[in-house]
Amino acid sequence: MTRRRWTTVALLAAATFLAACGSTTTQTQTGDEDTSGLEFTDMWVKSADEGMSAAFGTIVNTTDSDITIVSGTSAASTMVELHETVADETGTMVMREKDGGFVIPAGGEYVLAPGANHLMLMDLQTPILAGDEVKFSLDLDDGSSVEFTAPAKDYTGADEQYMPGE
Numbered sequence: 001m002t003r004r005r006w007t008t009v010a011l012l013a014a015a016t017f018l019a020a021c022g023s024t025t026t027q028t029q030t031g032d033e034d035t036s037g038l039e040f041t042d043m044w045v046k047s048a049d050e051g052m053s054a055a056f057g058t059i060v061n062t063t064d065s066d067i068t069i070v071s072g073t074s075a076a077s078t079m080v081e082l083h084e085t086v087a088d089e090t091g092t093m094v095m096r097e098k099d100g101g102f103v104i105p106a107g108g109e110y111v112l113a114p115g116a117n118h119l120m121l122m123d124l125q126t127p128i129l130a131g132d133e134v135k136f137s138l139d140l141d142d143g144s145s146v147e148f149t150a151p152a153k154d155y156t157g158a159d160e161q162y163m164p165g166e
Ligand SMILES: [Cu+2]
Pocket: 054, 083, 095, 096, 118, 119, 120, 162
């Protein structure tokens, strides 16, 4: 009887663990372009065999309020970061996390481009090949999230250095 009870406890612990893991992927209601007020135009991802890659395009804010993107996820990478590209003290262009996230101005747009702001895929899970469709989910500062899909294409520029932690 005592032994049976312990077995039950162990199973419950396993179930709780699994539930906790699963909840991290769908914590928030996923919006679409209509509810979030964001439109993604000409989005694309740089193809890459391994390591890092990045997504570019233009994010349009159709509302009359600023919208702040604070973080992102993608099945293609274990970590997505919001990057900007700046010149360091020696004049070398380096990229780093954008302080405060990406703020899409009310009624305006936010351009992600090689050599400038971009969505960084820090650690590819599998190669991204030209023609692949890569799915992203972006988290907004109001707790909601919005998804978009970007096709991959070959691109040989945008070889800025990554500067970890500043
Ligand atoms: Cu980057």
